Amino acid sequence: MRRIAVLVNPTAGGGRGFRVAEQAVTYLEQAGLTVRRLQGRDSDEAAALAGQAVEGGSDALVIVGGDGLVHLALQVLRGTETPLGVIPAGTGNDVARLLGIDRKDARAAADVIVAGHTRALDLADVSGTGVVTVVATGFDSKVSERANGMTWPRGQMRYNIATLLELRVFEPIRYALELDGAPYELDAMLVAIGNGPSYGGGLRICEGAVIDDGLLDVVIIKPVSKLELVRVYPRLFTGTHVRHPAYERHRVHSVSVAAPGIVAFGDGERLGPLPITVSSVPSAMRVFAPGEPGGNATGD
Numbered sequence: 001m002r003r004i005a006v007l008v009n010p011t012a013g014g015g016r017g018f019r020v021a022e023q024a025v026t027y028l029e030q031a032g033l034t035v036r037r038l039q040g041r042d043s044d045e046a047a048a049l050a051g052q053a054v055e056g057g058s059d060a061l062v063i064v065g066g067d068g069l070v071h072l073a074l075q076v077l078r079g080t081e082t083p084l085g086v087i088p089a090g091t092g093n094d095v096a097r098l099l100g101i102d103r104k105d106a107r108a109a110a111d112v113i114v115a116g117h118t119r120a121l122d123l124a125d126v127s128g129t130g131v132v133t134v135v136a137t138g139f140d141s142k143v144s145e146r147a148n149g150m151t152w153p154r155g156q157m158r159y160n161i162a163t164l165l166e167l168r169v170f171e172p173i174r175y176a177l178e179l180d181g182a183p184y185e186l187d188a189m190l191v192a193i194g195n196g197p198s199y200g201g202g203l204r205i206c207e208g209a210v211i212d213d214g215l216l217d218v219v220i221i222k223p224v225s226k227l228e229l230v231r232v233y234p235r236l237f238t239g240t241h242v243r244h245p246a247y248e249r250h251r252v253h254s255v256s257v258a259a260p261g262i263v264a265f266g267d268g269e270r271l272g273p274l275p276i277t278v279s280s281v282p283s284a285m286r287v288f289a290p291g292e293p294g295g296n297a298t299g300d
Contacts, residue, residue: 004028004113005053007038007046007073009065009089020089021064023106028062031114043072050076058082060288062113066090070132071267074285078123078130083286085113091154092201092268094133098211099289117291120212123284124195124266126276130285131266134199134206135278137257138173138190138221139229142166144200144265159200167230172223176275178256179218189221189229189246191257193278197239199268207239208249214282218255220248254279 006028008021021037028035038053040046050061050073061077062085063069070086077084087109088096102108123130136144147162175191177184192199194206194217209217224232224246235241242249257264258275265271 002032003034003036003058004060004062004085005036005038005050005058006062006064007040007050007053007069009039009046009063009069017065017089020087020106024062024064024087024110027107027110028113031110033114047072047076054080054082060085060113062087064089067092067095067133067267068269070095071130071269074123074130074132078281078284080285083118083288085288087113092199094196094198094201095267097198097202098133098196099287101289112290113288115288115290117289118286119289119291120283121285121287122195122212122214123281124193124216125279125281125284126264126266126271129266129271130281131195131271131278132211133194133196133267135193135271135276136190136199136265137192137259137262137274137276138188139166139170140190140192140200140205141263141265142170144268145263145270148270163233167226170226173259173262176258177218178254179250180252180254186220187223189223191259192219192221193217193255193257194219195280203236204239205236205241207242212283214280215251215253216255216278216280218250218252220250222246222248252280 009017025035038049040049060083063073064087086096088103093103096103143162143166146166147159150158172187174187192205194209196211197206197209198204206217206219256277262274264276
């Protein structure tokens with residue numbers, strides 16, 4: 001590996017993206033790599049620049065930003081042999097978390113790319129759009145939609161406030177599911193489809209999901225009182241919610257989800273209204289991750 005393209009979101013993490021990019025690019029160049037820096041004026045231009053870099057023969061595409069930029073890059077890379085590198089600079093950084101990449105030290109994250117160890121990564125496919133982490137449909141997606149419309153505060157606190165605001169008006173949702181073709185109807189607070197375990201900056205909603213097993217984890221939270229939802233919320237950060245009686249989990253290759261008035265989100269990005277079908281795509285791309293050459297890397 002000699003030539004890499006580095007796609008930067010300078011506004012990620014409230015402006016942290018620019019500072020992290022400067023540190024990372026300097027170190028990658030000092031390590032002997034030829035770096036081409038890319039920065040689009042919007043997501044469409046960023047995707048076009050990334051595609052051109054891959055088609056032009058870059059040995060790797062590295063993003064400096066958050067899960068949104070990872071989501072954009074993987075649409076370009078899926079199905080190619082070009083690996084993805086992640087230098088986290090966003091708010092949630094759940095992809096870095098699941099790959100075991102240091103989320104605070106740019107040089108440590110760049111070291112993973114310089115070392116050159118890669119691993120296969122499954123994707124969850126939603127009508128041609130790949131998702132690395134979790135597809136949200138329900139209370140969680142309503143929180144995301146509300147948070148995306150807020151301009152203050154920044155970071156995780158925005159989602160905490162959006163959660164409280166949405167909780168005031170939320171009611172259980174009637175879902176119609178197909179789990180590997182088997183119909184299943186029920187009322188629930190949410191249905192989350194995990195390729196990986198966490199979203200929203202470490203909320204381990206799909207605790208136990210593995211990113212290279214060829215399966216999706218479908219997690220259902222059945223109706224609970226609003227007070228109980230608030231009480232259980234902190235347990236999502238540790239994954240201990242799996243012991244709650246309202247928790248239900250299915251492991252499938254494909255799931256269809258229908259519910260009235262619900263918009264799906266994946267990797268924190270808006271995918272569109274239900275119904276949707278989500279399918280596992282095994283070994284859809286390769287990513288740089290800590291580990292031994294030819295072996296698997298692990299992340300918490």
